[in-house]
Amino acid sequence: MTIKVTFPDGAARDYARGTTGTTVVEGISKSLAKKTVAMRWNGVLSDLSDALEADGKIEFVTRDSGSADVLELIRHDTAHVLAEAVQELWPTTQVTIGPVIENGFYYDFKRDEPFSEDDFPAIEKKMAEIIDRGAAFTKEIWSRDQAKAFFNTRGENFKVELVDAIPADQSLKMYKQGQWIDLCRGPHMRTVKDIGNAFKLTKVAGAYWRGDSNNPVLSRIYGTAFATKEELDAYLHMIAEAEKRDHRKIGQEMDLYHFQPEAQGSVFWHPKGYVLYNQMETYIRRRLNSSGYVEVKTPQLMSSKFWEASGHWGKYRENMFVVPDEVPGTEEEGPVLSGKGELMALKPMNCPAHIQIFNQGIKSYRDLPLRMAEFGCCHRNEAHGALHGLMRVRQMTQDDAHIFCREDQIQSETEHFVHLLYSVYAHMGFSDVVIKLATRPEKFGGTIERWDAAEKALGDALRATGYDFEIAEGEGAFYAPKLEFHLKDAIGRSWQVGTLQLDYVLPERLDATYVAEDGSRKYAVMLHRAILGSLERFIGMMIESYAGKMPMWLAPVQVVVATIVSEADETAEKLVRQLRSAGIRAELDARNEKINYKVREHSVGKVPLMFVVGKREAEEGTVSVRRLGTEGQKVVPFMDALVELMAEATPPDLKAKAA
RNA sequence: GCUGCCGUAGCUCAGUGGUAGAGCACCCCCUUGGUAAGGGGGAGGCCGACAGUUCAAUCCUGUCCGGCAGCACCA
Numbered sequence: 173m174t175i176k177v178t179f180p181d182g183a184a185r186d187y188a189r190g191t192t193g194t195t196v197v198e199g200i201s202k203s204l205a206k207k208t209v210a211m212r213w214n215g216v217l218s219d220l221s222d223a224l225e226a227d228g229k230i231e232f233v234t235r236d237s238g239s240a241d242v243l244e245l246i247r248h249d250t251a252h253v254l255a256e257a258v259q260e261l262w263p264t265t266q267v268t269i270g271p272v273i274e275n276g277f278y279y280d281f282k283r284d285e286p287f288s289e290d291d292f293p294a295i296e297k298k299m300a301e302i303i304d305r306g307a308a309f310t311k312e313i314w315s316r317d318q319a320k321a322f323f324n325t326r327g328e329n330f331k332v333e334l335v336d337a338i339p340a341d342q343s344l345k346m347y348k349q350g351q352w353i354d355l356c357r358g359p360h361m362r363t364v365k366d367i368g369n370a371f372k373l374t375k376v377a378g379a380y381w382r383g384d385s386n387n388p389v390l391s392r393i394y395g396t397a398f399a400t401k402e403e404l405d406a407y408l409h410m411i412a413e414a415e416k417r418d419h420r421k422i423g424q425e426m427d428l429y430h431f432q433p434e435a436q437g438s439v440f441w442h443p444k445g446y447v448l449y450n451q452m453e454t455y456i457r458r459r460l461n462s463s464g465y466v467e468v469k470t471p472q473l474m475s476s477k478f479w480e481a482s483g484h485w486g487k488y489r490e491n492m493f494v495v496p497d498e499v500p501g502t503e504e505e506g507p508v509l510s511g512k513g514e515l516m517a518l519k520p521m522n523c524p525a526h527i528q529i530f531n532q533g534i535k536s537y538r539d540l541p542l543r544m545a546e547f548g549c550c551h552r553n554e555a556h557g558a559l560h561g562l563m564r565v566r567q568m569t570q571d572d573a574h575i576f577c578r579e580d581q582i583q584s585e586t587e588h589f590v591h592l593l594y595s596v597y598a599h600m601g602f603s604d605v606v607i608k609l610a611t612r613p614e615k616f617g618g619t620i621e622r623w624d625a626a627e628k629a630l631g632d633a634l635r636a637t638g639y640d641f642e643i644a645e646g647e648g649a650f651y652a653p654k655l656e657f658h659l660k661d662a663i664g665r666s667w668q669v670g671t672l673q674l675d676y677v678l679p680e681r682l683d684a685t686y687v688a689e690d691g692s693r694k695y696a697v698m699l700h701r702a703i704l705g706s707l708e709r710f711i712g713m714m715i716e717s718y719a720g721k722m723p724m725w726l727a728p729v730q731v732v733v734a735t736i737v738s739e740a741d742e743t744a745e746k747l748v749r750q751l752r753s754a755g756i757r758a759e760l761d762a763r764n765e766k767i768n769y770k771v772r773e774h775s776v777g778k779v780p781l782m783f784v785v786g787k788r789e790a791e792e793g794t795v796s797v798r799r800l801g802t803e804g805q806k807v808v809p810f811m812d813a814l815v816e817l818m819a820e821a822t823p824p825d826l827k828a829k830a831a
Numbered sequence: 832g833c834u835g836c837c838g839u840a841g842c843u844c845a846g847u848g849g850u851a852g853a854g855c856a857c858c859c860c861c862u863u864g865g866u867a868a869g870g871g872g873g874a875g876g877c878c879g880a881c882a883g884u885u886c887a888a889u890c891c892u893g894u895c896c897g898g899c900a901g902c903a904c905c906a
Contacts (some may be wrong), residue, residue, distance in 0.1 A: 286834065288836070290836095375836095375900055376834085376836085378833060378902060379833095383902075383903075384903080385832075385902080389833055390834085392835095394900090424842080425842090433897050433898095436897080550906090554904080555832050555903080556832070556897090557833070557834095557901090558903085564905075564906080667906080671906070736863080736865055736866090737864075765868095766863090766865090766869065768869090772868055786865060796866075
């Protein structure tokens with residue numbers, strides 16, 4: 173009985189059925205066999221030692237190919253070796269799972285005494301030893317009972333749970349490397365030696381068993397591995413460089429904002445940071461105005477009764493700041509609060525308030541769509557461990573808006589929004605946007621028909637815009653599907669910024685109706701949408717993406733006029749006045765310091781432009797223009813420099829109009 | 832909130848069971864210097880908070896607060 177094996181170049185050969193990939197590659201060439209660590213059999217990444225049972229296509233995965241397959245295999249194998257090393261060092265440790273992730277791998281352990289990074293050298297040394305021993309990976313298919321009995325006797329309770337979780341129609345694969353054995357779906361390389369020496373443990377952290385906070389916390393060790401030491405070093409260097417762009421670091425260096433414990437998670441915007449903030453807000457306001465939005469402002473503090481009606485009191489209260497509506501006691505002794513005051517809450521969202529405005533008067537179908545925007549300052553009592561610089565705060569300002577529309581307007585409004593959002597992101601310098609369509613969760617409100625229609629409307633709208641998107645299965649809100657727009661920070665963490673959420677529920681709860689063409693009352697459909705998400709987070713993303721070197725229109729200080737000699741002070745002062753009256757954010761540096769010193773300081777401070785004035789320039793009416801990030805300078809008439817700067821400082825949306 | 836690590840001057844960081852140090856920044860003086868740190872001097876700290884151990888705690892222990900990484904949650 174023979175089978176036909178087809179090679180990537182299209183050639184085919186016959187082999188006895190049951191021939192292994194190893195035999196096939198060894199039959200081709202010794203040198204190819206030497207570097208082949210796995211294969212793709214009919215497109216599926218597989219153990220090289222797998223027997224080939226039918227006709228198919230084979231591709232060999234060589235260790236030096238630099239392919240994603242090789243990285244995946246190396247990292248997966250390294251995770252196994254990590255687990256073996258840990259159990260060899262601390263035999264009572266239970267192993268759980270150890271998957272490959274972006275840029276590396278991790279392995280979750282259960283150990284009474286959690287790991288610390290101080291354990292890394294010992295673990296890494298043991299891993300090197302294991303790799304050196306060079307055990308082969310071998311695969312065995314076990315029965316469910318056999319596997320459970322095996323793990324039970326070893327006290328591996330988590331593995332027993334995993335065995336139970338594997339669907340009955342799937343076979344259980346056990347991979348052995350020397351004496352160590354693990355339940356694993358594979359595949360693996362030939363031997364642990366194929367891993368090489370380019371691996372490193374990077375961090376430890378707690379993680380819940382199966383990602384559920386009701387479960388025990390496991391100790392997770394993260395690591396990474398590459399095919400070569402050079403690639404590992406390059407990766408570590410890249411991460412170190414990226415960390416320099418951390419907005420928390422740059423925010424301090426550039427004196428943009430700060431946090432302090434008395435207002436945990438709330439930003440103190442410094443003058444320079446607030447320039448940035450205001451520029452962003454003004455820009456968005458212009459974009460919304462010209463896109464048919466109206467702007468409103470709603471109360472910060474509203475009665476709990478109001479939040480009961482909206483449903484937030486029941487579902488969202490643990491994230492709300494609640495404030496009693498009473499005069500606090502002022503006696504030295506005695507309680508500040510009686511506990512009897514009616515409760516109010518700081519708004520965590522703007523939507524219910526916008527419905528109150530919508531509900532004033534009677535709306536006609538002619539009024540729809542009504543696009544109501546607010547720079548809404550919201551407070552959310554976020555878990556302390558979730559706070560993260562500007563990215564995750566407790567007080568934030570959303571560039572929020574609610575579009576009240578008819579069902580048949582959902583798709584066109586969504587398209588309109590997505591185009592606006594992409595135009596904004598392009599102006600902000602972001603092109604790498606990940607869109608997710610979050611679909612019906614397990615627990616949902618409303619009918620399946622309505623969900624299907626809503627998901628279809630959002631999907632169709634996205635397809636009409638031509639942007640790619642992923643489906644985030646089951647991650648929709650309770651009441652409707654949503655679109656999420658994600659960007660990545662300096663070290664590759666993904667943050668949701670923009671959003672569009674469909675909502676049928678709140679209009680019904682709060683009675684947001686309009687009079688339809690036929691005179692009947694109908695509930696409006698509500699689209700919650702934000703482009704930046706929150707100004708705080710988006711500014712954080714901007715700082716990281718530009719490494720603090722903001723484009724001219726956003727730069728807190730656009731130009732510093734610096735003198736070389738004190739004879740030029742008067743001229744420099746005059747230039748700063750002229751720049752400022754032209755709307756340029758200019759500062760004077762007439763300190764008694766050398767020009768080298770001033771150039772360095774403002775370069776470090778990421779000021780995009782310097783106008784240097786010495787004796788010569790002062791006499792000639794010129795400035796020596798130095799641009800951040802470039803060497804050298806050019807001397808030009810001041811008025812020319814001013815005109816050029818004004819053009820460059822024009823926000824991108826206004827620039828486009830002028831052109 | 833959970834797990835681990837961390838908390839010394841405005842910033843970056845040394846350091847010790849006997850109440851503290853550097854560089855930069857800040858202030859003063861000298862220097863007027865042509866594109867990434869000129870020189871000298873000075874001031875600056877309840878060593879995160881509170882307890883405990885000790886003759887003695889910034890250092891050891893505990894609790895709390897805050898920060899960092901990840902988890903969970905989320906814009």
